[in-house]
Each structure stands twice: as structure tokens, then as C-alpha cells.
Amino acid sequence: GSEPEAEEGAFRVAALYQTAIEEPWDGVIHQACLQAEIDLGIEYEFTEQVAAADIEKVLREYAERGFDLIVGDAFLAGEAPSRRVAADYPEIAFAFGSEFGPVDPNYSVFDNWIHEPAYLSGVIAGMVTNSNILGVVAAIPINEVNRLVNAFKAGALSVNPDIRVKIAYIGGWFDPPKAKEAALAQIEAGADLIFAERFGVFEAARENGVLAFGNMSDQNSLAPDTVITGPVWNMYPTIEYLVNTVRAGAFVAQDLKDFSMMGKGGASLAPLHGFEEKAPAEVITLVRDLEAQIMAGTFRVPISEEQPISD
């Protein structure tokens, strides 16, 4: 056998994911690449569930095969190897999800800066809640999660100073049964709106007639009468920008943060679906107004990465 070579001139993108692509964070990158396959005519390969010890091997394999752009999540185990491999292959563009900075000449970073729609979700929650108790079920207290939780809470407090927030961590990316139990515990404690940072919450909410917010993508279809909306991340603007600059030979290492914010279409509040009509009109008005202010740059959602704890 021989290596399956790409047709001449095709633009090849490889992705490395440390988790399964069901994990929403990596899933968003994956979806963007799939879309780029269609819209931008790139060729795309990926590996999921790469163990910490194997990251370097996988990256080197992709680099050796001459991909034009390599993306993925660097958090934790990927930081060091991805930066190392990037340094060894300056002719290849690397863009990784990371909490740290870019490295010249070829290592860009991005992250899910979706605190803005998280704030908007909080605003809705603060106005809609009856019990004034909100729940949050999250993975682990990292910046990427803390930002969203804090923004959600800030949004709620901005419209309702009596809000109390209960937070539970399930200790991993996937454990829907545990997430469900955490949500149930919050519902018992009086929460009537839950921000589901992780999968597993909607079932608890649905069974108890409580409403919930999704995260990362439009998750309304998972429980149409339960999921109001939620912050959505869209990696496509980032990928599109990367592909275009690399193609044009204009790629420079940079922090691609802006491409994941609302201003550039990288973040948004998920469609409200049925709640558009059901919710009180003043809620919709306020949210749409804030949304417009954020897009116009006249309102900046505060960023806090402190670990939040239950009230």
C-alpha cells in the first residue's frame, strides 16, 4: 500500500481531539471543519479520543503527511506537544484551542468565548424564574466553564438581585446519569431553571417540568419544551479565516479570540424556538436590545474566570 495522497492542490486540514466528538467543545470544531469541507472545498481528517501520551505521535504523523492546517484542542495534555511539533514544522499552520497565547510563526490559539450569549441566557433566567433559584450543572471548574457560569450568573443578577445560584460539578466531560442527579438535587432545592453546561440535565428538567438552557450548540431538539435557548459557539468563522489566510499565504500566529465572539459570528444565543412567543414580551425585548448593543460594541460583558461556588 501507499499513502492516500490528496489530489494536487487540495487544501488539507487535520484535527486532533482529546475527547470523543460528542463532547460539545470538540464537537463544535468538528462541525466547523465538516462545513468547511462543503463550503471551502477542503479535505478533512480527524482523530478523536487521543490519549495524553499519544498526542505528539498523532501530530507528528499529520505533520509528516504534509497537512496545510492542523487544528484541535490543546488544553491540558496537548499544550506542550502541539507547541513542540509546531516548532518543528514551521511551514504548517497550527491552530489550537488553548488558554495560553500564540507562538510565532505558526501557532495560533482560539477558545470558546461565548460568555456573551451566556450572559444573555442569564438575563432571561433572571427574569423568568419564579423561585429566584437557578441551577448550573458543569463539568469541572476550568476557565472555559467558569467564564460561562459567571457570565450566566452576572446576567441573572443584572436583572434580579435576589437570584441565588446552585452549582454542581460532575468531575468529567461525560457522565449524563450523574449530571441528571445533580440537576434533580438542584430542582429539589428549589431551582426552576438550569444551565446545562453538560449533557444529562434535560431529562431531569423535563421530568419535573422545569426549564433549562443548553450549551455550545442549539440543543433545543433534545427536549423541545424544556430547552429555552443557550449560548452557542460557532467555529466556522475561525476555520474560514484560517483556511483563507493559509491559502493566501498570509497566515500569522495570533489569538483568534475575536472570531469566537458575537461580533464576528463566532458566538450567538441559540434560537428561542417556541419561547419566542411564550416568554413575556419585555424579556425578549431586553435580550434583543442587549444583543444588539453587544454586536455594536457598545456593551461589553464582563469576563470573570474565578471559580464560582453555590450560593
Next chain:
Amino acid sequence: MIGEILSVTFITGLIGAMMRMATPIIFAMLGEIITERAGVLNLGIEGIMLMGAMTGFLVTLSTGSLWTGVFAAALVGMVFALIMAVLVVYLGLSQHVSGLGITLFATGLAMFIYRLYFGSPTVPPIVKPFSRIEIPLLSKIPILGQGLFHHYSLTYIAVLLIPAVAILLYKTKVGLKIRTVGENPFAADTVGVNVNLTRTLCLVAGGALMGIGGAFLTLAHQNMFLLDVIGGRGWVAVAMVIFGNWDPVKGAIGALLFGLVDGLQLRLQGLGLHVSFDIFLMIPYVITIIALIGVSRRASVPAALLQPYRREDKGG
């Protein structure tokens, strides 16, 4: 905070959580007890549960019938248990390594099939799961009612299975044969009990229960299948078998205790204690170890556990 813990909703909720969290463990633990009582340690449990979770989900999604899914999960559990039987009963291979091999294989296969079938959708596919059934009258008992009698049918089945397995083991001829095969296969053989067949059937029955335990997570407690859905619950079930001294009732008490502590830690997290959440997550395991110290004095492992039975082998 103490007030919150002692409130009625807190306690009722905790009891409910205990029952739910314990259900998959009870299924798997009972399956493992039947298997181990016949002298076979099935460490394939974690993988078999995952295959059950995946198969049950897939079948329900494509047939629309939850019970068909549960049935399929049981069936796939039986198939994997049968593979295990060929390896450890008929070929007499190491039970440790065959079991871990099955777990490795089944885990890979479950995800492999899922990925082939669903590709990589934006949001995971879901089924309409079992809904909870309120038992009339009983569920109206204050505090306990909602905690104990408002559950999925599979939870009720799990609870009923506890005495059923105990009766099977202690009160029936089949049970006596199973216990004898696990204690002294030579003795069983010399009275005309087919040792290998008994072990195979126990493995298969146990595999079915493990499969259903897995399916509970994707068809009742949840409505989707994700990679880590079992999350070590199979290993916990193995621990509970030993905790319960190979007795279904004591094992179930262990499983309920584990569920209780697990439910409690999630609730304590919500109380705003300034303690690392990892400490909470650790509690169920630490409590189990401490409890083991209490029960270990009179541990009575089936004497022939781990030992293959071959008639003409000398000195085995």
C-alpha cells in the same frame, strides 16, 4: 445548612437518588453474583454493560420500542457472556485476563458500532425514555413515598430481582447446584451436575442482567448514549459483590449505600461548601472501603472462584 439537609424534600430526593443510582449497580451486581457463585469472575462486566447500553439505545431508536431495546441489551449481554464462557469455562483461560479482554473488546466495539451508525451529528440522537411510574397509595406515604415508589419500571424490576436471586440461590435445586459448582466443582461433577454447562448458563444469565443494567442508563435514567455512560459502575458492582459477601441481599444493601452516598455528595455540592468537588466525588469509594473493613472478617469467597475445571487435570 443542617436545616437544608434535614428538610423533607432533601431526604425524599436523596432516597429517590439512591434508588436510581443503585439500579444499574443492582442489576450488574446480581449478574455478577450469579456468575461468581458458579465459580467464574466476570470482569467483562464494564464492557458488557456498555454494549448493553449501546445496543438497547440503538434498537430502541430504530424500533421505537423501549422493551425491545431492553430485550436486545439482555441478548447482547448474553452473547458476550457466552464468549466469556467459551474462553474461561471450556478453554479454562485466566478469568482475570479474559474478562478484561472482553471489556476492552466490548468497549471498543460499542463505540465503533455507534460511530459507524451515527457518524458525528451536532447533537447526540435521543430516544423517548421510560417514564416513572407512581405506585398508587404507597407513593403517598409521607417522606418515603415519593422516594421509594415513584420510579422507572426497571428500578422496580431490579428491586424484585434481589429476593428472586436470593431464592434461586438458596431455595431451589438449581441454586444448590450453582453453589456447589462454585464451591467444589469436583463434588458437583461426581453427583452428575454438568459443571461447565452450569457455569455457562450462570454466565449467560448474569450477562443478561449486566446488559439490562447498562440499558437502564440509556433508556430510563437517560435518553442518549455517550462514551463514558457506564463510568466505572461495573467495577463498583464487582466491589459490591464482595462487600455483600456474595449474598444478593447484602450486595443490594451495598449498592443502595453506594447510591445514597453518591446522591448525597451531589447534593452537598449544592450547599456551597468551600471544599474541592473532587473530595465529594471520592466519598462513595472511601465509604465503601471503610464498610469493607467492617464486613471482611467473615468473607466467604466461593472456593472454586477463578479455577477452571478440567476433569483429568491433576493437582489443579
Next chain:
Amino acid sequence: MIRIQLVKRTPLTGWYRVLVPLLAVVTTLVLSAIPILIAGGNLWQSYYYLFYGALGTRFNLLETFVKASPLIFTGLAVAFAFRAKFWNIGAEGQLLAGAIVATWIGMAGGSAPAIVLLPSIMIGGFLAGGAWAAVPALLKTKLNVDDVVSTLLLNFVILHIMGALLFGPMQKTGASWPISEEIVEAARYPILLARSRFHLGIPLAFAAVLVIWFINSKTVFGFRSRAVGVNIHAARYGGINTTSVILKTALISGGLAGLAGVGEVAAIQYHLLSDLSPGYGYTGIVIAMLGNLHPVGVGLAAIFFSIINVGSQTMSRMTGVPSYISGVIEGMALIVMLIFLLMNEYKVRVVRK
């Protein structure tokens, strides 16, 4: 009715003993064709990349050794314990214990030279793993707590202790993820071959094979631990302090697993993080049994397993088959190899009744 019967045969010798594992590999390949074809992969290409990925280039070959190193350590750890019938399912946790302490020493290393730091992290990691294994050994010998369960449960416990440390005192300043500060340069295992990750831990693993072989076959302690494993009542009757033997066995076993953790920190990651081990401790059980609890067998089994693991991952990438195929192939390889090794001593007879 058809009955399968195993009949003991005079053990195979010479070339047959080599042939049997080779046949197992071929059979595994044939069986792997099923999932590959179902997933729409090209069969020959898949086979090619399976070997190419593990052995095809200098880098790949060396990566196979990189993978083998922790597996040898955990395999030896389990084999050493099982030989004395200390059922240590906890190599995973002991690995983490070793990694935690190694990281801690490596972070605090300051300007100490490598000649001091390297032995310190190895000894520290060894002792940490050993101490973590001594807990279930004490529970077993003093309180009669089943070792299978206690070692297993302690894996979860230390995983969360590590989590608490990584979100607490050991967390890298400024980081929110469960990750520690990097260890200092001098505490890192030197890379022995340029342009690769072939590190000090690899020859160390092979040295450990020799050391364990030496302990098992040449020392008084090796005799005692075997005696305890074969018949603890007879060993005690013979004047052997069985409690002490089990404790020392646990210390060495846990220590070996701890060294696997040291290697992952000092040669691969350079810091502690929550996903440090992809289950090396559990795979170690498989490897120990596959290697028949013999240190040399463990070495060979670890290399075999690394080839399958590394090769099948590359194969899945190159052919677009879902990466979970590697678990499927590893599981199959293991089971097939076990069955074929059985044929060294038994033949199968099918009897019709």
C-alpha cells in the same frame, strides 16, 4: 451433542513455540478484517498501516517503545504481585501516586542538578507507588479486606485526590485546568535518541525486567514470595513471615507502577495532569497475564501490545476507520493470543456424543 474437550499434550518445543504466537497474530489480522470491511476500509491498506504505524519508520518504531515503557512497568508490577497472589488491580492508582510525588519533587527541584534530581524522582515515585500499594496490603493482612476490591477502589480515590491537588495546591499558577507547574529541566528524563521520544525510562523498563527476574529467581525474597503465592499456609508453616512478604511484595509492585507514572511525568508530559494515564495500570494486568507472570514474558507481551495499540491507531487514521477499532483489535488480539498460547499445552478434541 458436540462436546469440546481439552486434552493435555506434551508441551510443544522449539520452533512450535515461536510459531504459535505468530499464528495468533495472523489469526488476529484475519479477524480484524471483519470490522475493517464493515467500516468500509481497504483491507490491504489497513494491514500495511497497522505495521507501518508501529514499525514502519524510525520514529514509529521508537514510539512503540515509548508506549511499551509504562506498560512494562505496570505489567511487571501486576505480575510481581500476582505471583505472590496479592491481587493488585490497583497499578493504575499506584502509577498516579508515583506521578504525583515525582511531579512534586520535580517542581520543587530548584537548581539541583540532574544527578540528584533524577534519582530523587525515581525513588520518590517508587516509594509513593509502593506506599499506595501498601495500604491494601495492610488492609489485607491485618484486617482481611479483599485485595481485589480495595486496590480497585483506591484507584478511584487517588484519581480524586489528584484532582483535588490539581485544583488546589499543585495547580499551575494562573491555570484553571487540572494541571501542575512543569518540572524543572534537570528532573526530566534525558532523550537518548535524537528526534524522538526515546527516553531514559525505556532502558529503565528493560532493566526492571532483569531486576525482577533476578529477584524472582535468585533471591531469598523471590523464593518466599513465590511460596506465599503457591500456598500461603505452607509458607507460614515453613517459617516465612507471610505478612512481611506480602507487604514487601506490595511495596515493590506498587513501586514499579509508580515508576511508570514517573516516566509519564518526567519523559512525556513534564507536568502532572488529570488525564495522565490512558489506563496503563489496567492494561498492565492484561500484559502480566499474557506474559504468564514471568518478567521476560511481560516484556514481550508489552511490546506486542504496544505494536497492536500504536499500529491500529495509525491504521484507523490512515484508512478513515473510526479510531475505536484499536480497542476492538486489541481485545481480539489478546483473546486470540491467549487461546493460541493454550495450544502449547493442550489440544482441542471435539467429541460427538
Next chain:
Amino acid sequence: MPGAQPVPDSTKGRYDLPAKTAANDTPVIEMRGITKRFLDNVANDQIDFTLHAGEICALLGENGAGKTTLMNVLFGYYSFDEGSISVRGEQVALASPKDAIANGIGMIHQHFTLVPTQTVLENIVIATRDEKRFFLNLKGARKKLLDIQKQFGLYVDPDTRVWTLSIGQQQKVEILKALYRNSSVLIMDEPTAVLAPQETVELFKTLRVLAEEGRSVIFISHKLHEVMEISDRVVVLRNGKVVNQKRTADTDVKELANMMVGREVLERIERQVVEPGEPVLEVNDLNVLNDKGLEAVKNFTLTVRRGEILGIAGVSGNGQTEMCEVLFGVRGAETGTVSVGGQPLRLGHPLSSVRSGLARIPEDRIHMGLLMDMTVEDNLQLENHWTGRFARNGLRKFDEIAANSQTLITDYSIKTDGKDAPAKSLSGGNLQKIILARELSSEPEVVLASQPTRGLDVGATEYIHQRMVEEKVRGAGVVLVSDDLDEVMGLSDRIIVMYEGEIMGEVAGSGADREQIGLWMTGVKS
């Protein structure tokens, strides 16, 4: 199947059998040309064997002659390579014990087939396949069992757990199990090896009743006096072949022994008179609890001198085992002291016993004395692997070790493929020789032998008796604990009798009154 007798119908739940008819000469069992190989070891070589209704046939042969193998073939437990088996004139295929049981064959195995954690009743009901019901019918079973107990005079409480029973009682359970199944052919593989004389007498009564009823018994034993007493016919095996068979009435013990071994065997060792020296073993006021926490040894005091053999007689289960275990170091005592050669033992510390100059020959050789999965050499090394002679700085001196093993194997004529052969490949007699070699080669001051010839053939027994006497002559104090009264009376200079943990009395060895000892053994003080 004309002419053949029907298989007893076990569903009837009654124990009547076809009448014993002298005219009916179809053998119950007929084995023709049976050959059974284990790899290249021919365990049974072209064996012909027949058994008639109402007959008690003894099967004799040295350890490893192939007796158990032949019976396992008959019981359907082992497959065989050549030959045929007929039951009541009909050729049968016995693929498993199930088939043998269906043909009315029952077997009491050399090693017990009981489940210690279950009750007597549970152990017995599992043997039945008569009722097609799902639930256990313990009530009915108990009634049936009590009937049988009454009929044969074999009393064991149905509800006790087997692990609490003495070995003799366990043997009864085994027999009840076979009777419960209504076997018409009963194979008994060394049933008396662990029985006290009284129990043997009881057993023989039972066997005679069975024979009266027209059932047949195959009886395996190394105790030739018993064989003479109970059997109608003897079949002797050597190296897997039938070397001779005779009516019991036409032979005697001496001839049987010679047929088995192929040479003259001393039936009894010459008693050698040695002037006893100073006390070398002193046991003072020992009180010991058994596993169940009950008093097993009470106020036990004993002195043994150099140059004497002290025999301890008693029905097994009267504290001998516990007393020996204390001296071996594996059991602690409530009160009391033990000293060997003037040095006190640290009770409960095996190492102390190992180092004390006490040679220990344990009753349970397989589980306590030997490492069956290790080599002959390892077993020879068990107690002294750490000594300066065999190890330095924690490393073993393999040259020394090998030389020593070689010497011991030669000196004690241990029959083995070599020092590296696994212990489990050796016969019972040779396993016991490993222990003797290990214990006696260091010229101990005291030899404590617990049931040293249990299960061993006449040749091996002779050898061990000889060694015991040699040790005494050398000047060691020897303690012989045995259920076998003949053995104790034949070897001892002094005899004490233990009953319920206490010493009932003491007599001189020569000219001891058998009657008196028998009474003491049953707890009758006089």
C-alpha cells in the same frame, strides 16, 4: 435387554434391590481390556475386572498403581483409551459420572467431595435427581435421610455445616450420599484412611449390610488387615496391570504385601530397646482453642525423653491436631509452655519451631507441609532456604542447594524425575519422603509425626516406620500421633490416649492392653 437386571428405580424411594440369587452369574460390572494413558504414562494397562452382586472386592496396589484411575474410569469420570465396560451384561458408554450414577454406580472418592460451607443435608440432596421440582424439598429429603440413617446406623446431624464435622463424620456423609442415591455398586477409595478403629468397625458393619442386600462394594485400602477382614476377593494392581487376584480366604497379609510390592515386606518393625535419655520435649499445661473457639486441648502436660517413641492414640478430632499445630507453631495456645531441648518455643511463631530442633511431619501434608506447585528442590528448601549454608546476603547459593537436593533425593530414595520436577507429579509416599528428608536431615532433637503413614502403601509405610525407629536409636525423642492403633502399638515405647483434649491414661508400649486403650479412646475411664 433380556437377562439383564433393571437399574434400581430410585424414584421409588425404597431400598429394596433384586434378591441376591446365587444362580445369577451375570457380573454386575465387567471391565475388559481397559487402558488409560496420561500423556505417555500408562496408568491402566489392559485391565480386566469383574464384580458380582453381593460381593465385596478389595482393590490393592502400591501408591500410583492405578487403582483410583481404574475406578474413575468405571465411574465415568475419566475417559479411557481402550477397552469396554458392561453393567449387568449390557455394554455401556460412561461419558460422565451422570451416566455411571444412572447405572447404579456410586463412588466415594479418595478426596472428599463435600462442600464445607453447606449443611450435611444440602450436600446430600444435591446428589438426587429424582424429583422434577424446581424448589428444594428439604423436608422430604430430611425424612428420607433419617430413614437411611436408621437403616444403616449412620448418624450425622443433617443441619450442621460440613466444615464443623470431624473427618470421620465427613466420611459418613459421603457414604450417606451414596446410599441416598441408592447405588447398587459402591466404590470406596480408601475410606478407612482417615477413620478411627471404632469408625472402621461401624463402616464394615454397614458394608456387610449392603452386601447382604445384594449390593456390591469395591474397597480400596492400604491396610491389609482390614482387607482380610472385610473382602470376599482381592485384586492386586502393580504398575497399571492386574498382577493377581484371589479369594480372600485363600491368602494372607504377607502374601498380599508381597504381591503388591514384588518383594518381601516387613509387616512389623522389630522393636528396638534403647535406654531413654534426658527429657528433650516438655509440654506444660497446654490449653488450646480450635477454629470454632472451643477448648480442644485441656491441661495437656507431657515429657518425652531421648531415645523413646511416645505414641499418642485417640480417635481423630480429640485435640491431637490442635496440639500438634501448637507445637508446629501455626496455632497459638491460651496457656502453657513448650520447650524443645531445654529451649522454650515461642508459641504461634512457626519460625521458632523451625529453629528449635523439632522435626515436624504434619498431618495435612498437601495443604500445610508442601508447596505442590513448586519443585521437589523448593520443597526440600522450605525451612532452611535462608540459612547461611544456602543463602548469603539475601542471595541463594544454587550450587549448594542443588548438591543438597541431590543428596537428599538419593539418601531418602525419593522417586522423582529430578529435583526440578514439580512436587505434584510425585506419589503420596514420595511426597512424604520429601518431608522426611527435609525434617530429618538436620538430625533433630525431637520428631513430631502426625499421621505419618496416612494413605501410604505398605512399602512406604514400612520405610517410614523404619526411619522413626532409626531416629529413636540415634537419640531423638519421637512423638507419633496416629489414629491407627496398630501403628501406635507396634512402634511406641509408651502410649498415651487423648480423649476430648485430655490425656485419659498412659501405658507401656510392649504388651499394652488393646482393650484398655480402646476404652480410653471412647472416653471410658477405669
